Amino acid sequence: MNTVNTADYGGQAGYILNPGSANGVGDVFVAMVALNDVSMNASQTGGYNLLYGPTTHGPNGNCLELSTDYYNGYGSTGTISQVQIWDFCASGWAGAIPMDASFFDKYVRVYSNGNGMPQYIAEMAEGPDTKWHAYLFNNDNGLYDDIYQSSAGAVSSVLNGEGWSIFETHYSVGTCSTIPTTGESGLRIHDSNTSHADWYYPGAYYTYSYGDCFPGGGVVSPYYTVNYAPSPDMSWLVNTN
């Protein structure tokens, strides 16, 4: 059943990372990396449907969020699939890269350390120039492409410094079954302590699900079966079919 919804009853599931959680002892966070799922043939129908899945944002002042977007409606034709950049230290939306054949060729693989789904590796890090950089790992040359930089010295206070790795829907009522299975794995954050700087699993976080695609967590029916499985290695997968 596809229902055009006139109000935005959003849904979310995933990890919320507490500020100061780089290694559990409050060291300053300077980078975040994750393997993000992509769907090869996502197709949504109905009036307005917007899925961020996954979408990641580092804690402790990171200006950037990287979203894997699928949406239809909003004046567009068909389903738009793209990686979108948000800059909370500027005016929000900061650009998008279409998930087309070129994107898949450069960035998408089934990685041996991934979750078995086609994924791209995204990193957000604060550089020596004090700008927050968004990087995508380019398999053609084995290097990270620097796709966006925030303003120098900027710090975000969005959600009081919390970070996230989540699945998020907007509208989508009655269309949850058409949403592609998607998730994230290998989430790590990096601290700046010179004595032990390294990649860590976030030391403080909580998980949750909420909204119309999640049983018991939403306010609008119908609900769909959800397989939501946060795991100790900081991965999650959502299947609303």
Added chain:
Amino acid sequence: MMSLRTVAMAFTLTVLTACGGGGAASPSAQPTPVATGTPGTVIPATVQTLAGNGSAGNTNGSGRSATFAAPTSIAIDVVGGVLYVLEPGATEIRAVTRQGAVTTLAGGLSSPGSLTFDQNNASLIVTNTATSALVRVTEGGVFSGYAQVPASQAIPPTVLGQITADASGTVYATANRAGDLFTIVPAGTVSSQAVGPGAQGVVAPSADGSVYVVNQGAGALQRISAAATTTIASSPLLQPTQSMTFDPADSTFYLTDTRDNRIIAATMGGQVTVFAGTGTAAETDGTLAMASFNAPSGIAYDASSGALFVSDTNGNTIREIVGF
């Protein structure tokens, strides 16, 4: 009970007297002190600093003796002749007269995100970015509940962006990530409407109830009415929009481009141009083409003086654009 408008004007008179101005006239009746020169001389449109000396702080005073702490959202009480400026980091609202006298209206706001002036009720409406609540701020900085966007619609990290109020007191707010336009009627009822990823900036200048919103993702300025959503202008220049205002005399929207340190103009006819700013992050006054901004954020058009007021967030100043 005095209204916010009454209090602000009374304070303005006090400041003028204390500064030796001896002003007997109501400041709201005085013209903005611009466009001086030899009669017959064409004065070019200019950008000048109304208040703030560039240092970060919360010192009240006149003109460049005052300091601001990363001012963002800005709104104007056209009748009272007072600008209201939000400083989210300091959780304060500052009041600025057209002559540049700066005072603190209120402090201790909870996670403030944006403000607008409700002409109908002569009070300010301020958003809370953490809870998606809206509060009314009246005289003396008194807060009262105004509305709450339901948690079911404003799931975090939904952040309410620019807000505006129409003549009836209905408030419109954009939610950037969610791609929504929220409409909040005075009774508190909230409805949402899809705009698209990157909904940003909102004005409600139209007598027919139309609301204008920027869809950053599409680089489009859209007119939203009960009947339809129509794109009236489209350009990459619109994508970094932070906030916008409307000049009905010229049927032109003016938008802040925080990222690129510029002011953008978009006409009802669909023309989009760089209106002011070199693009360099600096606090340089001068002609539209020569002036520089440093992360311009809020913008408000003052119909009574024909000036634009801009909050320069990283420059810690309030700028005005006159003579255009």
